[in-house]
Amino acid sequence: QKEVEQDPGPLSVPEGAIVSLNCTYSNSAFQYFMWYRQYSRKGPELLMYTYSSGNKEDGRFTAQVDKSSKYISLFIRDSQPSDSATYLCAMSFNNAGNMLTFGGGTRLMVKP
Amino acid sequence: EPEVTQTPSHQVTQMGQEVILRCVPISNHLYFYWYRQILGQKVEFLVSFYNNEISEKSEIFDDQFSVERPDGSNFTLKIRSTKLEDSAMYFCASRRREGLETQYFGPGTRLLVL
Numbered sequence: 656q657k658e659v660e661q662d663p664g665p666l667s668v669p670e671g672a673i674v675s676l677n678c679t680y681s682n683s684a685f686q687y688f689m690w691y692r693q694y695s696r697k698g699p700e701l702l703m704y705t706y707s708s709g710n711k712e713d714g715r716f717t718a719q720v721d722k723s724s725k726y727i728s729l730f731i732r733d734s735q736p737s738d739s740a741t742y743l744c745a746m747s748f749n750n751a752g753n754m755l756t757f758g759g760g761t762r763l764m765v766k767p
Numbered sequence: 768e769p770e771v772t773q774t775p776s777h778q779v780t781q782m783g784q785e786v787i788l789r790c791v792p793i794s795n796h797l798y799f800y801w802y803r804q805i806l807g808q809k810v811e812f813l814v815s816f817y818n819n820e821i822s823e824k825s826e827i828f829d830d831q832f833s834v835e836r837p838d839g840s841n842f843t844l845k846i847r848s849t850k851l852e853d854s855a856m857y858f859c860a861s862r863r864r865e866g867l868e869t870q871y872f873g874p875g876t877r878l879l880v881l
Contacts, residue, residue, distance in 0.1 A: 689869065698771075698858050698872040699810065743810065753798065753862065754812040754823050755870060 658682055661744060661758035670767050674731040678744035678758045681725065685746040685756070688720050690729045693741045693760065702742075703729065734765045769793045771873035773859050779879045780849055788844045788876045790859030798862040799842045800870060801834065803827070803855040810858065816842065849880045 659680045668674055676690075687706050691699035703718040705711045705727075711718045719728040727746075731738055741760040747753050772791045780786050792799050801813040814824045816834055833845045842861075846853055856877050860870040 691872070696856070696875075696877070698874045701869055701871060704869045745810075753870075754800070754815055754825070755802070755810075755860075756812070757810040759809045 659758040664762040667764045674734050676729040676742050678727050686749040687747045689745045691743040736765050739765050773873040777877045790842045792861030796861035796863050800860040801844045802858045805855045854880045
């Protein structure tokens with residue numbers, strides 16, 4: 656079983672739709688959860704960061720963590736064509752080195 | 768807003784040659800990382816660096832790889848004898864301090880080994 660799994664998509668939605676992106680993971684030792692956005696041939700850009708279970712909201716983005724189910728989600732409200740990108744979930748353990756383990760990414764296309 | 772910068776943006780080299788990839792982390796950050804992403808694959812951790820020493824490394828980071836912080840601003844990744852399979856996008860990342868876990872990534876260096 657892979658450590659972090661994401662549906663690769665592509666996920667195609669009309670402008671204004673609510674988007675739900677998800678990751679599952681197998682290692683219950685992960686403590687920190689992040690969502691990055693990556694445009695084609697660019698570096699990952701940090702969108703959201705959460706620690707432990709619960710919700711966190713930032714503008715149109717909401718991150719949700721359910722550690723009991725080993726499942727994290729990113730919701731995008733009122734999606735825009737500029738949101739079209741690959742969304743990567745990443746997670747880390749509670750240690751000093753803090754290496755990130757990434758999912759494979761979900762490609763999102765928001766059509767005008 | 769401060770950013771992680773990387774040079775060069777693209778590097779083409781012959782198999783067996785040495786390459787050095789350069790990064791300038793965000794100035795008040797203390798933890799530094801290298802990741803790579805082979806085309807179409809996941810972003811993979813290579814190495815983390817703190818207080819002038821490696822704190823963690825992956826299986827990918829073998830004896831052909833080394834990292835250095837030669838001065839107060841640069842952070843480099845050296846590949847001594849490149850292989851075809853080293854062709855990838857290499858990302859540098861930095862983090863401010865322990866207890867704040869967010870890592871900020873640079874734009875990457877695309878390395879092509881021929």
